[in-house]
Amino acid sequence: MDFLKKKISKIIFYIVIVMLAFVFLFPLLVMITTSFKTYKEAFDIKTGLLPHTLYFGNYIDVFNTIPFLRYFGNTMWITGMNVLGTVIVTPMIAYSLSKVRWAGRNIIFTLITATMMIPYTAIMIPLYRMWVKLGLVGSFWPLIIPAFFGYPLYIIILRQFMLGIPDELLESAKIDGCNAWQRFFLVALPLTKPGIATITIFSFMYTFSDFLGPLLYANKSELYTLSLGLYSFMNEHSINWTSLMAAATMFMLPILIIFLIGQKQFVEGISTSGLKG
Known part of the structure; x- marks a missing residue:
């Protein structure tokens, strides 16, 4: 019984850690995925988190802007x-x-x-x-x-x-x-x-x-x-x-x-x- 409790506690612990990691990494993920979207896709709710196609024009624009x-x-x-x-x-x-x-x-x-x-x-x-x-x-x-x-x-x-x-x-x-x-x-x-x-x-x-x-x-x-x-x-x-x-x-x-x-x-x-x- 104690072994089962320890297993359950460890599983819950890892679930909480993964959830916290996702919360902290989510803004980073949004930044990266947005960098591969067109300007229209970035503000289209239907697009979701991931872009439909990878758009590298934003990276080219960086070198053209600065x-x-x-x-x-x-x-x-x-x-x-x-x-x-x-x-x-x-x-x-x-x-x-x-x-x-x-x-x-x-x-x-x-x-x-x-x-x-x-x-x-x-x-x-x-x-x-x-x-x-x-x-x-x-x-x-x-x-x-x-x-x-x-x-x-x-x-x-x-x-x-x-x-x-x-x-x-x-x-x-x-x-x-x-x-x-x-x-x-x-x-x-x-x-x-x-x-x-x-x-x-x-x-x-x-x-x-x-x-x-x-x-x-x-x-x-x-x-x-x-x-x-x-x-x-x-x-x-x-x-x-x-x-x-x-x-x-x-x-x-x-x-x-x-x-x-x-x-x-x-x-x-x-x-x-x-x-x-």
Whole structure:
């Protein structure tokens, strides 16, 4: 009887999970199917979810409406530099805050954590004025340079990984003759690969889809990113929904590919980053 109850409970659990997955994936499915419909089909109730025939004209229209490859190149350049800065700087900061003993370490970490409580809109204008005085507005640099100083969320995630490294390993490496940099590169980094993969995916997803940053600083059409380019399909009186859905589908693909490649490390990183504080 208990075996039967467990079976029924497991079946109900999987049914609920599948239903929830469908609810969350349904908008994505609508976006993709709409991108293959004609404009008339998209607003015809009789058509249903799936198009009668696959129409690729919307994807051609994307390249005719915006310089897609240029916007994609701009987006990948900003994203790649942000990921590079995150991967280089964040592990060093996290290691310093978790494994190197120095005066004021905990205070600095508290201040870094506290900055996450400040909404971006509260510091947006002062930051903009700073970049104006530096003469960097109208370039990619305001979107790239901050990554090389570390983002609080990524520092916190990786610090949790570093705290999980036994101090005995680092002490053994020190006894074997490893200096501080060797202990960092040869011991700490290999043990935090899931954490580095996690912040890499986070950095890629956030930067690739960022809208407000490019809107503020990339104020020339030749500097636009894909997130800004999507607004080219909207005008004052109408929206070209089918072409917009095609552009959004292509916009989503790089993020989906990166997530699928690193999903194992991502899930492992999320599940273990908070185990030790």
